[in-house]
Structures are given as structure tokens and as C-alpha cells.
Amino acid sequence: MKELVREPCLPGKWIMKNIDAPIIEIFSTFQGEGSFIGQRQIFVRFAGCNLNCSYCDTNNSKSIKSGKMMSVDDVLAEIDKIKTPDCDTLSFTGGEPSLYPEFINQLASKTNLKILLESNGTLPDNIDSMERLDIVSMDIKLPEHLDGQYSERFLDNEIQSLNLLIEKSIPVYCKIVVLPTTETNTIKKVIEKLKDKTVGDFKIIIQPSSPIEKWKNLNSKLFKFSEIIGKDFDVYVIPQMHKILNIR
Numbered sequence: 720m721k722e723l724v725r726e727p728c729l730p731g732k733w734i735m736k737n738i739d740a741p742i743i744e745i746f747s748t749f750q751g752e753g754s755f756i757g758q759r760q761i762f763v764r765f766a767g768c769n770l771n772c773s774y775c776d777t778n779n780s781k782s783i784k785s786g787k788m789m790s791v792d793d794v795l796a797e798i799d800k801i802k803t804p805d806c807d808t809l810s811f812t813g814g815e816p817s818l819y820p821e822f823i824n825q826l827a828s829k830t831n832l833k834i835l836l837e838s839n840g841t842l843p844d845n846i847d848s849m850e851r852l853d854i855v856s857m858d859i860k861l862p863e864h865l866d867g868q869y870s871e872r873f874l875d876n877e878i879q880s881l882n883l884l885i886e887k888s889i890p891v892y893c894k895i896v897v898l899p900t901t902e903t904n905t906i907k908k909v910i911e912k913l914k915d916k917t918v919g920d921f922k923i924i925i926q927p928s929s930p931i932e933k934w935k936n937l938n939s940k941l942f943k944f945s946e947i948i949g950k951d952f953d954v955y956v957i958p959q960m961h962k963i964l965n966i967r
């Protein structure tokens with residue numbers, strides 16, 4: 720295992736000092752979340768995350784140790800094997816792929832596929848150092864996602880990431896995972912700050928946490944969240960499709 724160099728967590732850079740990265744899996748399936756839901760994509764799932772969210776559905780990707788060290792060329796070879804005519808996008812997911820900006824830069828420079836980054840947005844310096852991003856899906860974390868470890872700095876850093884992407888004209892949308900326990904006041908506070916501190920337009924996707932059955936008697940909450948966000952942003956409510964279809 721090569722060394723992960725951690726310069727202070729927030730704000731700061733977490734970078735690999737080489738171009739290998741710990742990869743959990745490379746696979747092709749339909750995008751199950753966000754703006755490109757239903758589109759066939761190739762996913763490269765990185766191991767390692769700087770957060771520890773309570774709702775995380777990829778728990779095995781939080782630790783760097785769960786990945787296999789692979790070179791850029793090894794990953795490209797795997798991508799070539801599974802590429803299909805209906806797929807033109809490479810989705811970097813995790814874990815937290817922005818831990819590996821140099822690896823992503825090298826990989827992006829060697830493929831014609833579009834690059835989608837799925838990120839928690841809390842490492843703006845790393846996101847800033849990525850040279851080719853075609854679209855970014857950025858999570859906005861809520862206090863209840865992080866069981867007492869939440870800090871206002873997470874939102875500040877997410878806003879910093881959003882603003883630098885907007886300034887570079889890189890398309891970005893935000894995703895807020897809501898739990899049945901999420902309060903309307905929490906959403907109000909976050910939206911207020913996003914409205915005040917961001918420098919351009921982006922859409923916001925409310926993603927009700929899975930399984931969707933938990934929302935059976937809570938639909939009114941989703942309408943309320945949508946109304947709060949919709950005053951200032953383009954808003955959609957989109958559940959995880961892959962969980963409903965029971966696909967990867």
C-alpha cells in the first residue's frame with residue numbers, strides 16, 4: 720500500500736504522491752442518482768473517504784485498505800474491456816475520488832469519455848487542481864449525516880468548491896440526501912447560506928434516503944423541502960433508481 724499524505728483535513732489537500740490509486744471496482748451500469756439518472760456510465764470506485772456519513776451505502780469504500788492499488792493504465796485497460804456503444808461517460812465515485820486529483824488528471828488526459836466527478840465537495844483545493852471535469856455532482860452534507868462530527872466548515876468548503884467550479888464554468892449540481900428525521904429548519908439554514916454565499920446558478924436534487932418505503936407516510940416532508948429550496952433554486956426530488964431496480 721502506498722502512502723496517503725494527509726495535509727490538514729479542512730481546508731487542505733489530501734493527495735497521493737504517485738499516480739497509482741486504491742480502486743475497489745470498475746463496472747458499467749445505469750447511473751442511479753442525480754441529473755443523469757438512467758444513463759449508462761462506467762464507474763470507477765475509489766477507496767478512501769475523509770468523511771464517515773451515517774447513511775453511507777458504500778461502507779466498504781471508506782477505508783483505503785479496501786482498494787487494490789492500480790495504475791492509470793490498468794484502469795484504462797479495464798474500462799476498454801467493458802465499454803459499450805451506449806456509454807460515453809466515466810463516473811469517478813467512491814469513497815471520495817477527489818482524494819486522488821493527480822490520478823484523475825492523468826486518467827482524464829488519456830480518455831475521450833466525458834468525466835463526471837461524484838464528490839462530497841469538502842476538499843476544494845483538490846477539486847481546484849483537477850484539470851478536466853465535464854460535470855460535477857456535489858453532495859451537501861447535513862449535521863445529521865455525520866453523527867456529531869459535523870462542522871460548519873464542511874458547508875463552507877462545499878460552497879468554496881461550488882464557487883470555484885462555477886467560476887470555471889464547469890457544470891455542477893448539488894445533491895442533498897434527506898433522512899426521515901431531517902427537519903425543515905435544517906434545510907432552511909443550508910439553503911439560506913447557499914443562496915447568500917454562492918456566485919451562480921445550479922440545481923439542487925433532494926435525494927430521499929433508501930429504502931424508499933421509509934418515506935411512505937412522509938411525502939408531505941418532501942413537498943415541504945422542495946418548496947423551501949424552490950424559492951431560490953431549481954429543485955428536483957429523485958430517489959436512488961438502482962436500489963428500486965435492484966441493480967448495481
Ligand code: SF4
Pocket residue numbers: 768769770771772774775776777780781813814815839
Ligand atoms: S462522503 Fe460519501 S463515501 Fe464518504 S462516507 Fe459519506 S456517503 Fe460514504
